[in-house]
Amino acid sequence: MTTTRPTDALAEPVARVGGGWTSALALANGAIWVGWYGPLQILLASQAEDFAPGAGMSKETMLAWVTGAGAVVSLLATPLFGALSDRTTSRRGRRTPWIVAGSAGGAVSLLLLAGAGGLWTMVAGWCLVQLTLNASWAAVTAAVPDQVPRLQRGSVGGWLGAAQILGVVGGTGLATLGGGVGAGYAACAVFTLVGVLPYVLAHRDPPLPAVARPPWSWREFLAGFWLSPRRHPDFAWAWLTRFLINLSNSIGLLYLLFYLRDRVGYPDPEEGVLILTVVNASTLLATVVVSGVWSDRVGRRKPFVYWSGMVMAGATGVIALWPTWPGTIVASALLGLGFGVFTSVDFALMTDVLPKALDRGKDLGVINVANSLPQVAAPVLAAPIVTHLGGYRVLYLVAAVIGLAGAAFVGRIRGVE
Numbered sequence: 001m002t003t004t005r006p007t008d009a010l011a012e013p014v015a016r017v018g019g020g021w022t023s024a025l026a027l028a029n030g031a032i033w034v035g036w037y038g039p040l041q042i043l044l045a046s047q048a049e050d051f052a053p054g055a056g057m058s059k060e061t062m063l064a065w066v067t068g069a070g071a072v073v074s075l076l077a078t079p080l081f082g083a084l085s086d087r088t089t090s091r092r093g094r095r096t097p098w099i100v101a102g103s104a105g106g107a108v109s110l111l112l113l114a115g116a117g118g119l120w121t122m123v124a125g126w127c128l129v130q131l132t133l134n135a136s137w138a139a140v141t142a143a144v145p146d147q148v149p150r151l152q153r154g155s156v157g158g159w160l161g162a163a164q165i166l167g168v169v170g171g172t173g174l175a176t177l178g179g180g181v182g183a184g185y186a187a188c189a190v191f192t193l194v195g196v197l198p199y200v201l202a203h204r205d206p207p208l209p210a211v212a213r214p215p216w217s218w219r220e221f222l223a224g225f226w227l228s229p230r231r232h233p234d235f236a237w238a239w240l241t242r243f244l245i246n247l248s249n250s251i252g253l254l255y256l257l258f259y260l261r262d263r264v265g266y267p268d269p270e271e272g273v274l275i276l277t278v279v280n281a282s283t284l285l286a287t288v289v290v291s292g293v294w295s296d297r298v299g300r301r302k303p304f305v306y307w308s309g310m311v312m313a314g315a316t317g318v319i320a321l322w323p324t325w326p327g328t329i330v331a332s333a334l335l336g337l338g339f340g341v342f343t344s345v346d347f348a349l350m351t352d353v354l355p356k357a358l359d360r361g362k363d364l365g366v367i368n369v370a371n372s373l374p375q376v377a378a379p380v381l382a383a384p385i386v387t388h389l390g391g392y393r394v395l396y397l398v399a400a401v402i403g404l405a406g407a408a409f410v411g412r413i414r415g416v417e
Contacts, residue, residue: 106193176274312403
């Protein structure tokens with residue numbers, strides 16, 4: 001077990017972390033993504049297809065309601081739990097208690113979601129999953145600026161990104177091969193809980209001394225969630241970049257199961273989603289760690305984000321203009337290449353623009369809203385486009401334009417190379 005001094009909690013880290021620490025934190029991160037993407041890729045869509053006729057709505061609309069409501073909860077939960085972990089003075093550190101509680105709550109919530117019988121129980125179950133797993137994820141991501149020096153964050157971010165996509169693949173695989181909706185949820189729940197144990201049991205976060213915690217004030221606590229773009233412009237531009245590129249990605253993934261069934265005509269769309277996920281993961285894994293290490297060595301972040309956004313926009317353009325199974329395979333490969341670079345380097349860029357050490361968890365939570373808010377915005381944009389404004393071709397062209405805009409805005413960040 002690692003040991004730390006109490007003052008380490010707010011110090012800028014200088015000692016490089018080892019492979020054991022990185023792999024354990026990456027596994028915890030991947031386990032959380034299993035809990036999210038088993039439902040998002042397969043299980044929620046399957047439940048929506050079953051329940052939509054009885055609710056008098058289309059499966060696309062029902063899925064949009066469920067994922068949108070969960071994303072609203074995620075939007076609020078990530079900065080909230082990040083801020084609470086900043087103030088935690090447990091002997092186990094600021095982050096570990098929230099990793100444990102959030103993962104355990106997420107596992108229970110997934111089991112409850114498996115028993116949903118209609119729209120409102122699906123909404124309640126998915127919102128509970130988002131609430132609990134975001135508590136765990138906020139703590140996992142905050143552990144990086146707590147303990148990793150700046151010029152190692154690209155490589156650590158790469159490994160976290162690799163674990164993230166493996167979590168997407170693992171969640172999709174468990175949901176597909178579990179033998180039914182209930183079994184799929186149970187498999188994801190078990191993995192989500194077990195996957196955080198190596199980090200929790202073997203590594204200790206730097207504890208925050210009680211004297212270093214600011215006095216409690218509701219007004220100051222709530223006001224802390226607003227970070228003025230005028231006072232912190234780099235933080236604001238970094239947030240907008242992440243939001244737009246994630247929005248483009250969310251639009252592309254939201255209706256993938258329905259796109260394969262209704263536009264491409266693939267005979268087994270659930271199997272098709274799994275194949276595309278594996279292709280995407282393979283190309284992502286080819287770039288996510290390498291690009292993170294490369295950006296650490298050259299000390300530059302923005303060029304990597306530029307090119308990743310352009311490649312991802314090209315991928316969604318391929319889906320729009322070549323609506324065939326081969327075209328979808330090519331697009332999945334390109335999307336993986338671009339998102340692999342973006343995942344590791346953008347994470348390092350985010351940690352480089354955090355305003356102060358005392359609020360790392362809260363500030364990263366605010367930045368991670370740029371991951372959650374696209375899940376709210378994507379259904380709002382996608383559902384009317386698919387049903388009334390031109391269908392899937394227009395949807396994916398809109399996603400390409402949004403991704404290009406996100407890549408362009410990274411140039412406004414002045415404090416990072």
